Amino acid sequence: MKKIFLVMLLSVVVAGCSLFEKKEVIPVTAPTPLTATAKLQNSSGEDVGDVKFTQTETGVELTANFENLPEGTHAIHIHDVGKCEAPTFETAGAHFNPQHKEHGIENPKGPHAGDLPNLEIGEDGTLEVRFVSKEFTLEKGKDNSLFDEDGSSIVIHEGADDYKTDPSGNSGARIACGVIE
16 A cells, blocks of 8 residues: 555656646737827817827728817818828828729719718817728738828818718818828
């Protein structure tokens, strides 16, 4: 009986020692999502908000915080050029449109890749919003990448986008702009 007990005790000790052996560590990595940001200013150079862009499996997620904007409905679009010179922001170029479509989600020949949903700015001039676009990417080298040779910008217009009139949805003047970096 004593021999059986010693054999069992020795087995437990040997097995226990294997718990403390150095094990191979297998690193776990996940790809870091592509991200970008844009800080928007109005025509007077005042900060009016920021937008964060995150590449996801379903498209590019835009998370925005706006302040000091006029109350009401305003169009927001991605524009062709990464340049925002006040006061008119015309240096941002036309809407981002690598597929050469017409403007608007209600236009049978549209939309531009840079067409986004209207913003509803509150009485206090602020808005927090999040939406996803499948029309563009943050991946460099793709035809619909926001990071082509001259970059891209995001622009807020004075009025609402009617979602159908080419080239800009009758949205009026550009009142804020930010370069996407």
